[in-house]
Amino acid sequence: MNLAETIRSESQEILDRGGAIVGQCLNAVGFVNGTIPEIYDEDKIIELPMTETAGMGFSVGLALSGRDVVHIIRFQSFLFLQSSPLVFYANLANELWDYEIPLIVRAIGDEGWHGPVHSNCYHSMFANMGIDVFVPMTPKEYTQALSMAHGCPMLMSEHRHGYHLTDEWYDALDTNTTHPDNEIVIIAISATRIEAIKAREVLNKKYGDNYVGVVHIKYLNSLWDPMNPDMESVMEANNVLITDASDALPGSFINDLNAMRMMFRKSSKEINIGTLTTFNSVTRVREEYRRGYPKAQDIIEWVEAHGR
Amino acid sequence: MRNLFWEKLLRSYWFDESCYKAIKNGKVKCFTYLSSGQEWVSAAVAAALEEEGIRPYVFAQHRNHAPYLCFGGDPMRLRDELLGRDEEGTSYGIGGDPCHADSKAKIVGHIGLIADQVPVAVGHCFGTREPSVVFLGDGAVEEDYFAPALGMAAKHKLPILFIVEDNDLSVLTPKSARRDWKVVDVAEAYGLEAYDIGINDISKLSEVSSYWAELDTKPTLLNVHCKRKYWHVCFDKGFGINEEYMIPGESHRLLFDIIGDYSEADVGFCSLGTRDKGEGSIKSEMEKLWKA
Numbered sequence: 100m101n102l103a104e105t106i107r108s109e110s111q112e113i114l115d116r117g118g119a120i121v122g123q124c125l126n127a128v129g130f131v132n133g134t135i136p137e138i139y140d141e142d143k144i145i146e147l148p149m150t151e152t153a154g155m156g157f158s159v160g161l162a163l164s165g166r167d168v169v170h171i172i173r174f175q176s177f178l179f180l181q182s183s184p185l186v187f188y189a190n191l192a193n194e195l196w197d198y199e200i201p202l203i204v205r206a207i208g209d210e211g212w213h214g215p216v217h218s219n220c221y222h223s224m225f226a227n228m229g230i231d232v233f234v235p236m237t238p239k240e241y242t243q244a245l246s247m248a249h250g251c252p253m254l255m256s257e258h259r260h261g262y263h264l265t266d267e268w269y270d271a272l273d274t275n276t277t278h279p280d281n282e283i284v285i286i287a288i289s290a291t292r293i294e295a296i297k298a299r300e301v302l303n304k305k306y307g308d309n310y311v312g313v314v315h316i317k318y319l320n321s322l323w324d325p326m327n328p329d330m331e332s333v334m335e336a337n338n339v340l341i342t343d344a345s346d347a348l349p350g351s352f353i354n355d356l357n358a359m360r361m362m363f364r365k366s367s368k369e370i371n372i373g374t375l376t377t378f379n380s381v382t383r384v385r386e387e388y389r390r391g392y393p394k395a396q397d398i399i400e401w402v403e404a405h406g407r
Numbered sequence: 408m409r410n411l412f413w414e415k416l417l418r419s420y421w422f423d424e425s426c427y428k429a430i431k432n433g434k435v436k437c438f439t440y441l442s443s444g445q446e447w448v449s450a451a452v453a454a455a456l457e458e459e460g461i462r463p464y465v466f467a468q469h470r471n472h473a474p475y476l477c478f479g480g481d482p483m484r485l486r487d488e489l490l491g492r493d494e495e496g497t498s499y500g501i502g503g504d505p506c507h508a509d510s511k512a513k514i515v516g517h518i519g520l521i522a523d524q525v526p527v528a529v530g531h532c533f534g535t536r537e538p539s540v541v542f543l544g545d546g547a548v549e550e551d552y553f554a555p556a557l558g559m560a561a562k563h564k565l566p567i568l569f570i571v572e573d574n575d576l577s578v579l580t581p582k583s584a585r586r587d588w589k590v591v592d593v594a595e596a597y598g599l600e601a602y603d604i605g606i607n608d609i610s611k612l613s614e615v616s617s618y619w620a621e622l623d624t625k626p627t628l629l630n631v632h633c634k635r636k637y638w639h640v641c642f643d644k645g646f647g648i649n650e651e652y653m654i655p656g657e658s659h660r661l662l663f664d665i666i667g668d669y670s671e672a673d674v675g676f677c678s679l680g681t682r683d684k685g686e687g688s689i690k691s692e693m694e695k696l697w698k699a
Contacts (some may be wrong), residue, residue, distance in 0.1 A: 150555035153526040160530025188518045195498040196508045196516045
């Protein structure tokens with residue numbers, strides 16, 4: 100089963116236990132890339148009118164009433180207008196009133212010349228606001244993220260470029276970065292994980308096995324979270340490159356990396372930390388917009404510029 | 408019904424009068440949004456629904472003392488929240504004034520952004536299919552959250568009543584400076600029943616609320632004209648009476664101030680004893696709260 104099929108299957112389970120899927124244009128346009136069950140039931144698959152803030156507010160209220168709710172945002176650009184009820188009401192309701200808001204927001208990133216507005220991810224800023232942000236790219240990761248739901252809202256940052264991926268794809272990768280010979284470790288997020296693997300194959304062929312390691316991030320709120328791979332070994336490398344399909348890193352990552360650099364710094368070595376993300380969300384620089392999220396070639400160029 | 412109405416109105420009025428004193432003497436430091444002048448709206452709706460046996464979910468906005476108290480919220484917890492008492496307050500002492508909630512009374516918390524309670528209420532009502540009442544102001548109807556939520560309420564035929572407390576002011580800016588459209592026209596366009604209710608028109612407000620409760624609770628909007636007595640917000644460093652409210656002879660004075668125009672038979676204080684006794688016991692109950 101690939102990721103899209105897994106999302107559909109998990110969605111069906113949510114519906115079977117009385118939940119609801121809410122969003123705009125759900126069943127009229129391919130059932131969201133085949134990621135939701137193909138059923139027509141106004142009580143289960145709830146079509147919203149073309150409204151951003153009110154639509155998210157509706158989903159928050161529905162979750163507050165006790166139903167498990169999956170709110171779908173077809174392109175992450177809509178997150179800006181939809182974020183208010185999520186970030187303020189849903190995110191704070193438990194602290195203020197002990198409310199449970201079992202809400203999963205599926206925000207889907209993409210790229211492919213749909214225009215500047217529909218081509219990007221914006222998940223990092225929500226991790227900074229305290230919303231649980233998961234970035235699953237495989238079926239097992241998606242299921243694991245869902246199992247973390249605990250009555251508080253969560254943001255599932257998906258990417259259309261990953262819907263075809265399978266657990267077999269991930270299991271076949273040699274992603275072990277605990278090898279002491281890793282010169283460079285790439286901490287890869289979202290669709291850049293695919294590109295990081297491609298870059299790693301080229302670079303390791305050229306410079307030797309274990310020259311580059313890749314760490315796959317699934318949870319954005321803390322590098323140290325058990326969902327993310329063991330990060331201690333990352334600091335054995337001379338260079339760390341973080342790649343993301345979003346335009347900025349979560350603040351927690353920057354804090355965690357600085358703290359780790361202090362903790363694990365070898366006596367006479369400075370660790371070089373670089374980042375490769377998309378340019379500004381709505382960029383004025385046409386070349387940067389054309390590039391989109393970092394591709395394998397961008398990663399190779401960075402590594403060759405910074406590695407020994 | 409009139410006893411219920413006056414009891415609720417007096418409770419809310421005297422709570423806020425005592426609260427205002429507590430603000431003036433520095434006991435309450437947070438931004439406080441008093442319902443004074445507008446409490447007759449919540450009192451009339453709450454009394455009418457209670458008479459019909461309806462216990463709705465209640466969603467209010469930042470100016471929520473009257474909805475909170477008239478629908479059965481605990482005044483002690485309201486006071487405690489305003490005093491920042493973390494264990495006893497409605498929102499752990501961190502919500503300030505906009506956020507009051509009381510699960511026993513089915514009063515759902517508000518986060519502080521005006522009109523954001525409207526789609527939350529619509530979604531919640533969709534999930535529960537239980538009668539729900541949403542209080543909001545004339546400024547809130549201009550917010551992005553509002554109109555599409557009306558459409559959703561109508562589309563799904565939800566048992567929801569929107570009460571717009573139209574005091575004509577968004578902070579200090581009157582409606583005439585902000586818009587030329589009327590919210591009842593907007594509500595009707597979205598498919599709701601909608602009524603405009605004149606200032607201090609308790610009878611019509613009660614009648615329409617009872618009608619809503621009795622006859623299958625269709626999505627309905629009532630735009631109720633009222634006047635607020637105090638400034639938009641009062642706190643220890645800034646408080647005062649709304650100048651417009653002080654214009655003598657105007658019909659928007661607090662209903663309670665013109666109670667002398669009504670006979671005892673009209674207001675039906677029989678079961679509370681004389682009007683003075685009834686008022687007195689509630690007044691001292693609320694004043695005592697602030698001495699604790």
